[in-house]
Amino acid sequence: MVRVLYFASARDLTGKDYDDVDIAKTFEGRSTVPLNMLLEYIEKLYTGKNIFQSALFAVNDEYRDRASNVGVKNSDNVVIVPPVSG
Secondary structure: OEEEEEOHHHHHHHOOOEEEEOHHHHOOOOOEEEHHHHHHHHHHHOOOOOOOOOOEEEEOOEEEOOOOOOEEEOOOEEEEEOOOOO
């Protein structure tokens, strides 16, 4: 499973601290998917909540651009960090 962690407003909008996504099960037997494909799947889970607006993304503690072609696989962690004010 990929653990998708939500912080700040993303946590508030989803009502969760995280989601676990089984890449093989969710994406028809694939072992890896591009980060953007995983994020599109998460967006569909929370339609209309706009949880990614201006967010930063990290895969295994390395910040990545949403359009990054970095592959995400089971056992990875993806962190969604919306902008924080304060």
